[in-house]
Amino acid sequence: MSEAEAPELGDDRSLLLVDDDDSFLKRLARAMEKRGFDVETADSVAAGRAIATARPPAYAVVDLRLDDGNGLDVVEAIRERRPDSRVVVLTGYGAIATAVAAVKIGATDYLSKPADANDVTAALLASGDALPPPPENPMSADRVRWEHIQRVYEQCDRNVSETARRLNMHRRTLQRILAKRSPR
Template sequence: MSDFDPADLGDDRSLLLVDDDEPFVKRLAKAMEKRGFVPETAESVAMGKAIAQSRPPAYAVVDLRLEDGNGLDVVEALRERRPDCRIVVLTGYGAIATAVAAVKIGAADYLSKPADANDITNALLSRGEALPPPPENPMSADRVRWEHIQRVYEQCDRNVSETARRLNMHRRTLQRILAKRSPR
């Protein structure tokens, strides 16, 4: 665990976790509970917005891409109902444009997956202009590239030709990359 004090959370320890990856969100909820938060999970934009309307939390961690839409819609709903909510946006792949959009509509920070509970806690509790400390074990550039290719490949229903076209890469090069193990 990180060197954080649960007293930093204040009186309201409510935390909304919005992610459509059920095993991930369950593990994260348990880890955040151990850190003193009171987590509630949602696996869709609709569920996240419903919770934001009925029980707006003090903290939130929202995945950017969900099955039924964009996590930024949940961020906006949280901002409307509870302007002081500390929000961290998670994503499977980082893009400057989406990071800027997330921060503009009120996210406190933007983290790329896989982010661990310590990284998320540090981001939720950071105050002011100071950036949270860098992660202990950040993903390598090769791993980030591989994760992005895998995500696009899945979004293209595992169609190599379509994935290669969207990534603007030669099909055989993509096939070689997909045949290899993931980098560490």
């Protein structure tokens, strides 16, 4: 997105970034500062809620799964203090159920990782009715399948038999999938 076609930032350029991946958080913070945002970061639900309560931001980017809980708790805290805030939820585990939950709570948009600063900026500044453009590098179908299997595997406490049962998959097939590297 070039500067000529970039939507205008309002007078309040405050942006809260909440993610427990420290390197991603620092990279995104630097990129968003270059785009004119006044960035504040948090690496946990507790820190995000504290900032949202003390200084509710005009914009926010919140990771869904954090070490100490669910990022939707931060979204709720922002919405309570500042209903006009534009909030984008990021996650490495894209699923329709979590996207619906995020939007119901008040998120403006929902992006799957890896999302770059251009995707995040477009989502934050998109007008209410306009759909953001499709991503330049969407996840492949194989990658989406792999991510889903990994998420269910983690939710089953890394129990192969239980994961295979829930996915209606043969146990040996699941073991082969888990032994492979992730697709691109």
